Amino acid sequence: MGDVQLSEPVSIWPLRAALLEGPVWVARDSALWFTDIKGHKIHRHVPGQGVLTGHSWDAPGQIGFVLPFAAGGFAAGLQDGIHRFDERDGRFHPIVDPEPRLPGNRLNDATVDPQGRLWFGTMDDSEAEATGAIYRLGADGNCWLESPHYSITNGPAFSPDGKTCYHTDTLGGIIYACDVSHMGHLSNRRVFATIPNEEGYPDGPTVDAEGCVWTGLYKGWAVRRYSPKGELLETIRFPVSAITKIAFGGPDLKTVYATTANKHCAPEDMEKEPHAGDLFRFEVDVPGLPGVEIAG
Numbered sequence: 001m002g003d004v005q006l007s008e009p010v011s012i013w014p015l016r017a018a019l020l021e022g023p024v025w026v027a028r029d030s031a032l033w034f035t036d037i038k039g040h041k042i043h044r045h046v047p048g049q050g051v052l053t054g055h056s057w058d059a060p061g062q063i064g065f066v067l068p069f070a071a072g073g074f075a076a077g078l079q080d081g082i083h084r085f086d087e088r089d090g091r092f093h094p095i096v097d098p099e100p101r102l103p104g105n106r107l108n109d110a111t112v113d114p115q116g117r118l119w120f121g122t123m124d125d126s127e128a129e130a131t132g133a134i135y136r137l138g139a140d141g142n143c144w145l146e147s148p149h150y151s152i153t154n155g156p157a158f159s160p161d162g163k164t165c166y167h168t169d170t171l172g173g174i175i176y177a178c179d180v181s182h183m184g185h186l187s188n189r190r191v192f193a194t195i196p197n198e199e200g201y202p203d204g205p206t207v208d209a210e211g212c213v214w215t216g217l218y219k220g221w222a223v224r225r226y227s228p229k230g231e232l233l234e235t236i237r238f239p240v241s242a243i244t245k246i247a248f249g250g251p252d253l254k255t256v257y258a259t260t261a262n263k264h265c266a267p268e269d270m271e272k273e274p275h276a277g278d279l280f281r282f283e284v285d286v287p288g289l290p291g292v293e294i295a296g
Helices: 267-272
Strands: 010-013 020-026 031-036 041-045 055-058 063-068 074-078 081-086 091-096 105-112 118-124 134-137 143-145 153-158 164-169 174-180 186-194 201-207 213-218 222-226 232-237 243-249 255-260 279-283
Touching (some): 020 063, 020 105, 031 063, 063 105, 063 118, 118 153, 164 201
Parallel strands (some): 153 201
Antiparallel strands (some): 010 279, 031 041, 041 055, 063 074, 081 091, 105 118, 134 143, 153 164, 174 186, 222 232, 243 255, 255 279
């Protein structure tokens, strides 16, 4: 596998946000959706039409992700659990709180597996205690614990065949791989890749059509691409230090969008990276995987 990067990352929406997260390409809208966790916002970017043709919505609290339901609307990950979000009226309706006895936790990253099941992670909002975990939302409406506990979880993400799940212990600097059963249970957890803290903290993972795993690096000034065997294949440098996650979009899924953050930046740091907290874009020659909507 050779280099896949075709263009340099450039800022396309100067949001200057503390913590952008959760980019997802929604084919039915031909648009990229993502969140501003600390700013309590949902954003939609429509490529080729300028950011002013996009839209933003206020959320009732910190919001880690929005992912589309097949029946319409979105699942939104808020501090107090999963809500249904209706973009037509901007309203949020509670569905389930996976951790009612952990008010200091919040929902963070999420994805939909090839079977249409919603998976998400929780984390300690103070980024100190190992109280976060990876969950799967069952068809019965219950949240099933599928990982050990970490302070900051990221992911999950799934291989093209859906048989391998990747999730991240961000502070530990480890991306794990697990086997996925037909019923959606994880087993055989193993280290997929380890990243020393001085090289950056692995943030949200994403998988492309070749089964390679991409991860943003928080405080690492880069995005990395790993082979399905965990070999580092490529490092794409950014002009900002904290890249939280990427998503593949566009009609051919070869446009990569990246969310970034600046909450770690002191005022003097912002002079060095004035585009920290913006939405970025670059082009690649290996596409991503088509998005899956949440079933049921």
